[in-house]
Amino acid sequence: MVTNDTKTGESGIILTTADYAINWARSNSLWPLTFGLACCAIEMMATGAAKYDIDRFGAGVFRPSPRQADLMIVAGTVTFKMAELIKRLYAQMPEPKYVLAMGSCSISGGPFSKDSYSVLRGVDLIVPVDVFVPGCPPRPEALLEGLIKLQGIIKKRSIIDKK
Amino acid sequence: MEINRIVELLKDSFGDAIIELAETKPDPYLKVNKDRITDICSYLSQEPQLGFDTLMILSGMDLGDKLAVVYHLYSLQHKHRIVLKAELPKDNPAVHTVESIWQAANWFEREAAEMYGITFIDHPDPRKLLLTEDWIGCPMRKDYVYPESWHGMPLKRPADEK
Numbered sequence: 001m002v003t004n005d006t007k008t009g010e011s012g013i014i015l016t017t018a019d020y021a022i023n024w025a026r027s028n029s030l031w032p033l034t035f036g037l038a039c040c041a042i043e044m045m046a047t048g049a050a051k052y053d054i055d056r057f058g059a060g061v062f063r064p065s066p067r068q069a070d071l072m073i074v075a076g077t078v079t080f081k082m083a084e085l086i087k088r089l090y091a092q093m094p095e096p097k098y099v100l101a102m103g104s105c106s107i108s109g110g111p112f113s114k115d116s117y118s119v120l121r122g123v124d125l126i127v128p129v130d131v132f133v134p135g136c137p138p139r140p141e142a143l144l145e146g147l148i149k150l151q152g153i154i155k156k157r158s159i160i161d162k163k
Numbered sequence: 164m165e166i167n168r169i170v171e172l173l174k175d176s177f178g179d180a181i182i183e184l185a186e187t188k189p190d191p192y193l194k195v196n197k198d199r200i201t202d203i204c205s206y207l208s209q210e211p212q213l214g215f216d217t218l219m220i221l222s223g224m225d226l227g228d229k230l231a232v233v234y235h236l237y238s239l240q241h242k243h244r245i246v247l248k249a250e251l252p253k254d255n256p257a258v259h260t261v262e263s264i265w266q267a268a269n270w271f272e273r274e275a276a277e278m279y280g281i282t283f284i285d286h287p288d289p290r291k292l293l294l295t296e297d298w299i300g301c302p303m304r305k306d307y308v309y310p311e312s313w314h315g316m317p318l319k320r321p322a323d324e325k
Contacts, residue, residue, distance in 0.1 A: 080313045080314065080316060083316055084314065108320065109320075113320075117302040117307070117309060117318075118294075118302070120316055121317070121318070121319060121320045122320060125316060125317065125320070126316060
């Protein structure tokens with residue numbers, strides 16, 4: 001006899017699609033890369049800490065290696081010297097991989113978009129960006145909103161899509 | 164010690180190499196001959212009643228027709244300060260290093276060298292500090308020409324070009 005308090009594997013069947021199950025898993029366990037470039041990183045740390053707690057969305061496991069990360073939060077000013085390394089870090093991340101551009105600097109260069117010799121005018125010039133979060137710096141709520149938007153994008157994808 | 168007294172002491176030792184004291188606010192600065200900068204600086208640091216033991220900052224300047232190096236000195240012992248300014252011609256901006264007097268000058272001079280193209284003679288480590296080794300041009304000069312791109316990355320967004 002099967003009862004509710006024994007886990008035998010015989011107690012029930014869940015029917016779903018592969019897309020739904022895979023996207024559910026992917027969107028709720030986004031592991032970000034520990035990657036802060038400037039003051040936006042302070043807000044990103046606040047988002048990870050107790051008050052805002054990015055772990056509620058399954059994205060709190062900041063990985064020290066790009067090979068274990070799904071999401072690169074570009075939090076801060078991208079200089080040309082750093083841009084070379086961002087390209088390499090992005091290449092080292094396994095598929096599927098996502099990029100979130102956080103703050104004015106990584107979107108367009110921000111205050112450095114005019115007359116700077118050293119700042120890249122937007123990280124989307126070197127890596128494909130899924131979500132832009134405006135602000136200087138964005139508040140933790142804004143970063144969480146961007147994360148929820150990214151989860152929505154992931155949930156609409158299909159494993160059959162080549163993209 | 165009062166700034167005028169310091170300038171008197173310097174004029175007694177170096178004569179013509181001390182050009183003039185400009186009474187600017189908040190800090191007056193003392194124009195000096197660039198060829199005597201090492202002698203003047205070692206005098207300022209060695210002389211017991213002056214005792215300038217701290218180089219607070221060394222910066223480069225672009226004055227348009229010429230360049231300049233500015234030395235902000237401070238004495239922790241006597242609590243007095245002085246600003247030296249040495250002007251350099253733009254065609255061959257070279258000045259002797261003060262790294263042997265204040266080690267803090269090492270990185271300051273490397274930064275001034277890459278940003279303004281100033282040569283610091285006898286510097287022990289004349290590599291670039293912040294820029295990459297293959298960088299072309301001196302970004303802080305007023306006549307700096309921005310490159311189109313750097314390592315294939317554009318300096319302007321394609322939409323900005325109109």
